Every structure is written in C-alpha cells, then in structure tokens.
Amino acid sequence: MDSLPADIPDPWSLGADPSARRIVVAMSGGVDSSVVAALAQRTGAEVVGVTLQLYDHGEATARPGACCAGRDIRDARAVCDRLGIAHYVFDYESNFRAAVVDRFADDYLAGRTPIPCVQCNTGPKFTDLLQFARDLGADCLATGHYVRRVGGMAGAELYRGADPARDQSYFLFATTQAQLDYLRFPLGGLPKARVRELAAEMGLGVAAKPDSQDICFVPDGDYAGLVRKLRPDTDTAGEIVDLSGRALGRHRGLIHFTVGQRRGLEIGGQDEPLYVVRLEAESRRVVVGPRRALAVDAAQLSGLNWIGGNHHGPLTAKVRSMAKPVPAQLIGDRLVFDQPEYGVAPGQAAVLYAGERVLGGGWIERTEAAALAA
Structure with missing residues (x-):
C-alpha cells in the first residue's frame, strides 16, 4: 500500500x-x-x-x-x-x-x-x-471540495481552502455541524x-480533464434559455424604469437580468452608465440607476446557519462567490456592513467568516439601500 x-x-x-x-x-x-x-x-x-x-x-x-x-x-x-x-x-x-x-x-x-x-x-x-x-x-x-476541516474543542470547524483561487467555502455555508463532523475534504x-x-x-485517466462549469446543468451559460424551457410562460416583456419610476425603455423578460448588470439594457441618451438596481417581479419592472444606487448598508437574511460556536468577535461577510469578505456585524438576522457594499442581490448568500474560519451564513432576502452619494 x-x-x-x-x-x-x-x-x-x-x-x-x-x-x-x-x-x-x-x-x-x-x-x-x-x-x-x-x-x-x-x-x-x-x-x-x-x-x-x-x-x-x-x-x-x-x-x-x-x-x-x-x-x-x-x-x-x-x-x-x-x-x-x-x-x-x-x-x-x-x-x-x-x-x-x-x-x-x-x-x-x-x-x-x-x-x-x-x-x-x-x-x-x-x-x-x-x-x-x-x-x-x-x-x-x-x-x-477545496475547503479545510479542522478539529476543534467543540467539534470540526470549517475553513477556507488554502488556495484562494479554488476556495469553495462560500458554497458550503449551509453545512450543519453534524454533517461537518462526518465529512472529510x-x-x-x-x-x-x-x-x-x-x-x-497515480495514473488516473482524468488528470487533464477540464473542470466542470460552475452551474453544471447550464453548461452553455444560457440561463434565460433554460428558464424559458422550464417555465414557457415566463418570457414576459415589461418596462425599464429609473429610480423615480419614469419609463426609459422595454425589456424582453426579467429572466435576462440580475442586480448589478449593466449590459443588455439598450438604453441610450443617458448622462451616466445605468445598472440594474432591483427587479420587481409582480410588475415585471427592471429598475435601473447609477452605480451609487447599488450601494447597500444592510441585508436581511433568512435560513441562517451557524457553525461558528460561541464566536462573538469581529467578522467579515462575503455576499458573492467571487467577492472579497468585508467587515460587517450580524445583529439577529440582519447583516450590517461597516461600509456600503455593492452588488448585494436577493437570492444570493451572505457567508460569514472570522479570519479564515467559516462561521455560517444565510440567504439574502432583501437589502437596505445606502443614502445616495451627492
């Protein structure tokens, strides 16, 4: 052996x-x-x-x-x-x-x-x-998975992968303590x-095999096409409006947009670049604004999972898989950022860290906009 x-x-x-x-x-x-x-x-x-x-x-x-x-x-x-x-x-x-x-x-x-x-x-x-x-x-x-499991006084602890380019801890925030005790990475x-x-x-035939896509069931990256296939009645057009509600144009369906997106709006004649600030599903409206309108002071979380033991010190939060963790405070199920954070979107996860250790996280339900800069 x-x-x-x-x-x-x-x-x-x-x-x-x-x-x-x-x-x-x-x-x-x-x-x-x-x-x-x-x-x-x-x-x-x-x-x-x-x-x-x-x-x-x-x-x-x-x-x-x-x-x-x-x-x-x-x-x-x-x-x-x-x-x-x-x-x-x-x-x-x-x-x-x-x-x-x-x-x-x-x-x-x-x-x-x-x-x-x-x-x-x-x-x-x-x-x-x-x-x-x-x-x-x-x-x-x-x-x-590229994460580290370390034995602790109260059970196994989860840490970020040693290689920042491969770290997958963001996707494992919902791992429970019982699961973590049983898992190995x-x-x-x-x-x-x-x-x-x-x-x-080791002579494994997959040594040079390319990595799979992040979203394995959408290998061509056409998210809208998949959603349209699964929900044929979803490609409903609607208005693109500014922060005051003024109509600026039309869109082909909410499934083509995410918060923070700039491309694909096809709105000309504006004084500054516009970004998707929020999506209003009931009215089918895409609300756009300048980049400063994306600034968020806090986010309300649901499904909070905690594997950080009795940690009461400073923490950082990561609100997108490719984002850097930023200083924040968790007050109940409300995440408050020390400085305005950008690109915080409902449906994404907020994952909490103490240094390299994963403390847990939750799902972003809604955000609280920061006061717009002058």
Whole structure:
C-alpha cells in the first residue's frame, strides 16, 4: 500500500487500524474527486465510490462541461476500476430537478439571483449521499471540495481552502455541524495544479480533464434559455424604469437580468452608465440607476446557519462567490456592513467568516439601500 504524499496531512482520522474502516467518496467523474478516491484507497480502508446521476442518461451523455453526467459516470467508474474499489451509481434525476433545477427557475422568475450549487450541496450531496454513506456503515464521506476541516474543542470547524483561487467555502455555508463532523475534504490544503500532478502520478485517466462549469446543468451559460424551457410562460416583456419610476425603455423578460448588470439594457441618451438596481417581479419592472444606487448598508437574511460556536468577535461577510469578505456585524438576522457594499442581490448568500474560519451564513432576502452619494 502506498503512503500519502508528504504534502498532504492525514485528513481521515480513522484511528489506529484504518484497514478496519470504510470511506465513501462522492465521485463526480472529475479530477478532484478521483484524486480523493485514490488518496482514500492509500489508507488501507475499504473505499466505496458513489456517483449521483443527475440527468437523463441519453441527454447527459451529450452535455459538455457538465458534471454527474454520462461521460462523467464512465470516468468515475474507470477510476474505481483502476483503484480496485467498488463503484455505485444512483439515479437522483427527479430529486435534483425538484431540489435544484426547479428552484433555480422559480428564483429567477421572482427576481432573485439563485445559487444552485448551495442547494445541490445541502440536498442531494450532503443530505441524501451522506445518509447513504451512514447506511453503508462508513466512517466518513469524502468529497473533492477545496475547503479545510479542522478539529476543534467543540467539534470540526470549517475553513477556507488554502488556495484562494479554488476556495469553495462560500458554497458550503449551509453545512450543519453534524454533517461537518462526518465529512472529510482532503484537497483543502492544496492548489489545483498539485491535484492534477497527483492524478498524473497515480495514473488516473482524468488528470487533464477540464473542470466542470460552475452551474453544471447550464453548461452553455444560457440561463434565460433554460428558464424559458422550464417555465414557457415566463418570457414576459415589461418596462425599464429609473429610480423615480419614469419609463426609459422595454425589456424582453426579467429572466435576462440580475442586480448589478449593466449590459443588455439598450438604453441610450443617458448622462451616466445605468445598472440594474432591483427587479420587481409582480410588475415585471427592471429598475435601473447609477452605480451609487447599488450601494447597500444592510441585508436581511433568512435560513441562517451557524457553525461558528460561541464566536462573538469581529467578522467579515462575503455576499458573492467571487467577492472579497468585508467587515460587517450580524445583529439577529440582519447583516450590517461597516461600509456600503455593492452588488448585494436577493437570492444570493451572505457567508460569514472570522479570519479564515467559516462561521455560517444565510440567504439574502432583501437589502437596505445606502443614502445616495451627492
């Protein structure tokens, strides 16, 4: 049995006799989860790879840039065959459609900006798959997410991935303490380049496989097209208005816009660039204004999940997956920013940190506009 590479601390905590243990690995068919499976196999524990089929097999086979699809299932199986471990595939298409895809469409119709990756993690991956791992009697469920799990006095703690370019902690804010205690993230301390090196060294055929898209079920990036397909009556035109309600033009449907968007408004003759400030679903209006109108002082949160223990010190908040955390205060379920923040959109998540540690987070329900600059 090969040992773990020297630059990977033992993430498993399996005790003195790993050969008596069982690890279930969530395998999407990509390089990350494949390396996790290979690292798990090196512990000497019994390893079981599990893939969730999230799309119709015939359609999935032709989906470039997706994950958990036809080719990915074959890749996951090939990796398991090479490693000599068991591999199971479960059809979760209907669950995924109800928990993730339908909600994605409905959020867009309500003028919200959805994050389906969070629903996928808290639904099919970290609820259904985790229960399956427990039913198998596994000691842990391992995934290829780029986050760090560190043992703490009151249980496991979640930290940002060591590589800022790959950190996925924003998408895992809804992980519960019980889930975190059971989960393992072996790649959290590594850069992606090192993971690909490991895949090549281990002889895995997916070593050079491209990464999947952020939203796997929209590989071509045409969100509006998907929503239109799922909800055919949604492409309803409406007015584009300024902050005072004055009509400036027409739009082809709310599904084409998100808060902070500048392109695609097709409004000429204005003194300064205009941005989408908010979407009013009931009236089908797109409200636009200058960039300063995007400034937000506070946001009301729902579904607040806390895994930060008794933390009472300063915290920072991240309101978009690619944004930098900014100083803020959490007062009940109201997040108050130390300085006005831009691009805060209902439907997105606000994830809270103490340094590198993830404290939790919640869903942005509505925002409180800052006083407009003169």
